[in-house]
Amino acid sequence: xxxxxxxxxxxxxxxxxVLNKLKSIxxxxxxxxxxxxxxxxxxxxxxxxxxxxxxxxxxxxxxxxCPFIMGIPFLTxxxxxxxxxxxxxxxxx
Amino acid sequence: xxNTITSIFDxxxxxxxxxxxxxxxxxxxxxKQMAVNLAKQGVVKNSFIPAxxxxxxIFSTGLQFDETGIAIPHTDTQHINSSAISIAxxxxxxxxxxxxxxxxxxxxxxxxxxxxxxxxxxxxFLQTLMNQLQxxxxxxxxxxxxxxxxxxxxxxxxxxxEN
Numbered sequence: 643x644x645x646x647x648x649x650x651x652x653x654x655x656x657x658x659x660v661l662n663k664l665k666s667i668x669x670x671x672x673x674x675x676x677x678x679x680x681x682x683x684x685x686x687x688x689x690x691x692x693x694x695x696x697x698x699x700x701x702x703x704x705x706x707x708c709p710f711i712m713g714i715p716f717l718t719x720x721x722x723x724x725x726x727x728x729x730x731x732x733x734x735x
Numbered sequence: 736x737x738n739t740i741t742s743i744f745d746x747x748x749x750x751x752x753x754x755x756x757x758x759x760x761x762x763x764x765x766x767k768q769m770a771v772n773l774a775k776q777g778v779v780k781n782s783f784i785p786a787x788x789x790x791x792x793i794f795s796t797g798l799q800f801d802e803t804g805i806a807i808p809h810t811d812t813q814h815i816n817s818s819a820i821s822i823a824x825x826x827x828x829x830x831x832x833x834x835x836x837x838x839x840x841x842x843x844x845x846x847x848x849x850x851x852x853x854x855x856x857x858x859x860f861l862q863t864l865m866n867q868l869q870x871x872x873x874x875x876x877x878x879x880x881x882x883x884x885x886x887x888x889x890x891x892x893x894x895x896x897e898n
Contacts, residue, residue, distance in 0.1 A: 655861065702837060717865050718799060
């Protein structure tokens with residue numbers, strides 16, 4: 643089971659949008675049941691991220707203690723294919 | 736004009752929350768005008784105004800789409816009375832910092848201010864909104880709405896297919 647942390651500034655808006663898009667993409671690619679998603683504020687990332695396999699955020703983050711991927715393409719669609727490739731690579735590790 | 740409130744997946748929208756050709760000197764001015772209006776309408780508490788401005792300074796919300804830029808200013812749930820969306824089409828574009836990319840700027844033509852009362856709520860609304868805005872024609876039509884009535888109808892139509 644891979645643990646993925648999705649973060650944004652307030653933890654209420656963009657991380658929600660990212661989380662759901664990510665979920666539908668991962669399920670489509672056959673990862674259903676093989677991952678766990680959690681959501682938090684970016685300020686919580688330094689403390690929380692050590693327990694995760696991957697962190698995706700819509701802001702820059704400092705002191706992230708697991709592999710990090712920028713999640714803006716989930717909102718705009720621009721460069722999304724590359725981001726998905728990176729995420730799948732992390733999940734297949 | 737229909738002055739009735741409409742709820743799209745529990746997010747309220749009505750003509751009083753909309754601006755056609757908002758005249759703003761910069762991004763903060765635009766955000767302030769929209770936030771003051773939402774406070775006046777009772778959608779948010781007065782504390783929302785400084786909070787959303789401060790949030791924008793720390794976590795900017797400009798998003799670059801293929802042909803234009805948008806911004807989605809928002810802040811913590813404690814400042815919100817009822818979930819709603821306010822939309823401003825700008826008279827002339829203003830510059831926002833890009834979300835997650837402190838060195839990039841976005842030329843913003845339309846602002847969607849989100850008042851979200853429930854953390855992690857409104858999933859379907861947010862998901863549909865972001866998906867639909869990626870469509871160039873849809874975004875172009877929204878920006879070119881010439882009246883509040885047209886804007887509200889164009890905006891509602893984004894969610895029709897998903898209903």
